[in-house]
Amino acid sequence: MRGTVLYGTRDVRVEERPEPEIVEPTDAIIRLSAACVCGSDLWPYRGIDPVSEPTPMGHEYVGVVEEVGSEVRNIKPGQFVVGSFFASDNTCEICQSGYQSSCVNRVLMGSIGTQAEYARIPLADGTLVATPDIPDDDLIPHLLAASDVLGTGWFGAVAAEAGPGKTVAVVGDGAVGLLAVLSAKQMGAERIIAMSRHESRQRLALEFGATDIVEERGDAGVERIKELTDGLGAHSVVEAVGTQEAMMQAIRSTRPGGHVGFVGVLHGVEIPGEEFFSSHVHLHGGPAPVRRFLPELIDLIWQRRIEPGKVFDLELPLEEAPEGYRAMDERRAIKALLRP
Amino acid sequence: MRGTVLYGTRDVRVEERPEPEIVEPTDAIIRLSAACVCGSDLWPYRGIDPVSEPTPMGHEYVGVVEEVGSEVRNIKPGQFVVGSFFASDNTCEICQSGYQSSCVNRVLMGSIGTQAEYARIPLADGTLVATPDIPDDDLIPHLLAASDVLGTGWFGAVAAEAGPGKTVAVVGDGAVGLLAVLSAKQMGAERIIAMSRHESRQRLALEFGATDIVEERGDAGVERIKELTDGLGAHSVVEAVGTQEAMMQAIRSTRPGGHVGFVGVLHGVEIPGEEFFSSHVHLHGGPAPVRRFLPELIDLIWQRRIEPGKVFDLELPLEEAPEGYRAMDERRAIKALLRP
Structure with a gap:
């Protein structure tokens, strides 16, 4: 599959990456409907956070569930889902107090890289929230915004x-x-x-x-x-x-x-x-516990009461991700949406 | 009157100081029933906060109102009162939100010095809280503790x-x-x-x-x-x-x-x-907005439900204040109460 990889300062490439597979029985695989470039991706892109090896990029995502592991109970193939930048079990004492981004079992999605066609989502039942139905296409940028920004x-x-x-x-x-x-x-x-x-x-x-x-x-x-x-x-x-x-x-x-x-x-x-x-x-x-807010945010978007996706003022095919990074780095764009 | 003055590192003296007088029409003069040495007094005593000139010391106090200015409405001569280390009007927007120690008109009592026989209390109506009656003598250390610690x-x-x-x-x-x-x-x-x-x-x-x-x-x-x-x-x-x-x-x-x-x-x-x-x-x-809590704390003490004055493990006449400082500096005493 295609995905972005950061090689060094201002050197981001779209290239072939291995398709993800179920690793843990609590994983899901999703096919991304949209991904995007985050302001925080600019820290390593600009060399302020050094990268020591080629690094898959991206931690914001919405998409359709392709496959789930044997212990996933609530998330089903075919559902449209929104997740956030930390996978979390949503059951530990810290998650239950509303700090899912400090979950005792958290996994940083940035280490997985969601600027890609597919992604493995750990702790799928805790991490992902399904929308009521498959969304109209115009809702996708708003739902993607809920994922992080x-x-x-x-x-x-x-x-x-x-x-x-x-x-x-x-x-x-x-x-x-x-x-x-x-x-x-x-x-x-x-x-x-x-x-x-x-x-x-x-x-x-x-x-x-x-x-x-x-x-x-x-x-x-x-x-x-x-x-x-x-x-x-x-x-x-x-x-x-x-x-x-x-x-x-x-x-x-x-x-x-x-x-x-x-x-x-x-x-x-x-x-x-x-x-x-x-x-x-x-x-x-600190790192926002986005998972705490996702049900409420998805509901507001579904009811068309908010349009957070207006922050995406540049939309590009995934293949043109490097231009998305450049436009944000140069502040020509507020935020770039990528369509795999 | 007698009062403590810090001259330099570990040089605190009890000496004659001018008796305070009403300066602003919102002032009160109190005769102190008890004062004490604060942990924060040790910062200048130890030379960590340098003193550039002889400085009257003390900012914790309980006592009897001797005289009030012409604009003082609620506090009356003869009342037993507790105040705290910032005088505050208790009416500004910051006071009303519970942050009297950031009152827009606050006055730091440390600049007045309450390790003394008498003290001028600015903004008396806002700063002072009267007890229901003249307290029994054994309640005085507890009420004094309410003033700061x-x-x-x-x-x-x-x-x-x-x-x-x-x-x-x-x-x-x-x-x-x-x-x-x-x-x-x-x-x-x-x-x-x-x-x-x-x-x-x-x-x-x-x-x-x-x-x-x-x-x-x-x-x-x-x-x-x-x-x-x-x-x-x-x-x-x-x-x-x-x-x-x-x-x-x-x-x-x-x-x-x-x-x-x-x-x-x-x-x-x-x-x-x-x-x-x-x-x-x-x-x-930050600096505790003690005034916010005084009514509740005085009530708990008056009902003899708490005994915060147990932190005073050394009681001295005001004349022996230097020994109180030494005992706290050397951690021989938790807190020294001074009787004027």
């Missing part, structure tokens, strides 16, 4: 305790940040401030429910948020970048007692203790 | 989301850590693990409700907590020290999705982003 933006908004009466600020205008805006809107936030200086992203943020746009960054961005909030700061701030500057912008934009939800994969970030102590901010985040 | 331990347990069914671990066996144990017990925690290697402190922890004692520190302490919690870590961990080692011990002892409440004043702490991202831990703390 929507689930991650949603977790950011949950971790930031977005809700009615709250002012929510979002640091980062990538797909996750934009979908954190959509999530905060769904959660009933009163005011949603998107921090962005890119016109096309601002437009999508407004469409997703942003009430204000702040173009300033760093300390100037913090000042602007304070001006908009009687000098106090936002109740809830989502950090969707992962750099030191973005994290400090998020903490400093939050009022005492407020909440920062951080979902950008942190790179080289150190949180200074004394400043954080004085800030009185709540800090929570 | 109990309120701080209580906030640590609240920030760590201690509660029924939870396993709570406490890092630090100073007065705050010990009272975090008492607080977790009051909140209904199922299991309370006190981390301590001092026999007298272990005994008090057990009396306050600890179910387990862990003597190991650092990574060995983390391992022990994991062993006691099916390999997962505690649901709730209170950090009551303020060092890098203690903070990392707290984060690493907490299960994914669990909560760290940190109340030790952080010194030279940097929280590593990548590790924190993977930990899935909630982090919240």
Whole structure:
């Protein structure tokens, strides 16, 4: 089958890879209907996370179940399913508390590589959620978004305790940040401030429910948020970048007692203790437990109440994956969808 | 009047200081019934926080109101009152959300110095809580504890989301850590693990409700907590020290999705982003908003349901304050009460 493999900095190729097979009796094999390039794929693509050997890429996926292992009870061949970037058993104490991405038996899907025609999904009963029926084709990008970027933006908004009466600020205008805006809107936030200086992203943020746009960054961005909030700061701030500057912008934009939800994969970030102590901010985040939210997100999409797939502004056949990486690296595209 | 003044490293003196007067119409003057030495007073006493000029000391206090300013409405001369280490208006949006120690008009009581015969209390109506009557003398240490160490331990347990069914671990066996144990017990925690290697402190922890004692520190302490919690870590961990080692011990002892409440004043702490991202831990703390809890804590003490004043294992006349500092510095005493 065809699949993407990263060979080194900015060297991603589509090539023949072995077709996956059932390895564990809890596995399923799916035929991918769509896959995509993630903002986090850009860390190794840009060489910031070094790759030591050719590495299959991709951890977002929707598709049709082809085959299941002998111990899979609930997932059936022929179902259309959505999963997320960690396979999880959904039964351990950590899963049951809603942190499936820290499941005691978790498997990172990035190690499997879903930018491909087929993929093996470990712990299929715990990991996959079937849609009510085979979806119309126009729903596929929205369901694919649920697999990671929507689930991650949603977790950011949950971790930031977005809700009615709250002012929510979002640091980062990538797909996750934009979908954190959509999530905060769904959660009933009163005011949603998107921090962005890119016109096309601002437009999508407004469409997703942003009430204000702040173009300033760093300390100037913090000042602007304070001006908009009687000098106090936002109740809830989502950090969707992962750099030191973005994290400090998020903490400093939050009022005492407020909440920062951080979902950008942190790179080289150190949180200074004394400043954080004085800030009185709540800090929570990490790899989103997307599985917790999938049933609710699939339902919202199925009812056509949200359109998170609008973050895909570039659609390519799988064979042209390298152009998808380039377009995202150069910020020509917010997010690239790949059709196997 | 007599009061303590810190001149430099390990040089604290009791000397004549000017009697306080009403400065703002919202002030009150109280005659102190008792004051004490705080663990946080040891940072400047030991020279870790340098003092550049002679500095009046003390920020914990209970006493009788002598005089009030013209705009004080609720607090009356003759009342017995408890306050905390930040004066706060208790009316601003931040106070109303429960973060009085970040009040937009807050005044740090340490700048006033309550290890003295009298003290000026700014924002008296917001800051002070009157007891139902003049307390019996044996209640005074308990009420004094509410002023800071109990309120701080209580906030640590609240920030760590201690509660029924939870396993709570406490890092630090100073007065705050010990009272975090008492607080977790009051909140209904199922299991309370006190981390301590001092026999007298272990005994008090057990009396306050600890179910387990862990003597190991650092990574060995983390391992022990994991062993006691099916390999997962505690649901709730209170950090009551303020060092890098203690903070990392707290984060690493907490299960994914669990909560760290940190109340030790952080010194030279940097929280590593990548590790924190993977930990899935909630982090919240800072200067305790003791005022939020005072009515409830005074009520528990008045009903003789808790005896937080047991942390005072040394009582001295104010004139002997330097011995109180020495005893705490050398860990001969958990906490020293001073009688003016």
